[in-house]
Amino acid sequence: MPKQSVYIETTVVSYLTARPSRDLIVAAHQQVTEEWWENTLSLLDPFVSPIVIEEVSRGDEASAKLRLEKIVRFPVLEITNEVRDLAELYFKRIPIPDKARGDAFHLAVATYHGMDFLVSWNFTHILSARVRAVIQDINAIRGISTPIICTPEALMEV
Numbered sequence: 001m002p003k004q005s006v007y008i009e010t011t012v013v014s015y016l017t018a019r020p021s022r023d024l025i026v027a028a029h030q031q032v033t034e035e036w037w038e039n040t041l042s043l044l045d046p047f048v049s050p051i052v053i054e055e056v057s058r059g060d061e062a063s064a065k066l067r068l069e070k071i072v073r074f075p076v077l078e079i080t081n082e083v084r085d086l087a088e089l090y091f092k093r094i095p096i097p098d099k100a101r102g103d104a105f106h107l108a109v110a111t112y113h114g115m116d117f118l119v120s121w122n123f124t125h126i127l128s129a130r131v132r133a134v135i136q137d138i139n140a141i142r143g144i145s146t147p148i149i150c151t152p153e154a155l156m157e158v
């Protein structure tokens with residue numbers, strides 16, 4: 001049986017590689033991410049996109065290098081014209097700020113390429129029920145499948 005596919009959004013890589021947070025909730029997410037990465041990821045086929053690579057490359061050089069090392073072996077899903085069109089449609093329908101346009105691309109890449117799952121810790125622009133409902137509606141109208149959008153914690157058992 002083939003492995004299920006998972007699109008790994010930037011926040012997951014960031015939580016994995018960040019210094020332990022003093023914020024208890026963030027620290028818990030970091031711990032869950034580390035456990036998921038070590039124990040569950042090998043049961044899945046992981047993918048990233050050029051958007052993830054661009055985002056993890058930002059900031060402190062040493063931290064960016066560490067983030068890139070974590071994803072270097074993952075296949076990179078292409079940003080096609082169809083992905084761009086889908087991302088633009090999502091962006092128009094989801095009330096998110098322009099600075100979060102990349103989040104619409106994460107959703108579009110995972111959807112267009114038929115990922116089984118999209119994992120993220122971005123509760124505002126990716127994981128919120130409102131966003132997931134809009135994406136589901138758009139995809140249903142277009143006759144395309146929506147990946148299961150969840151946290152690493154929700155995907156601990158595969």
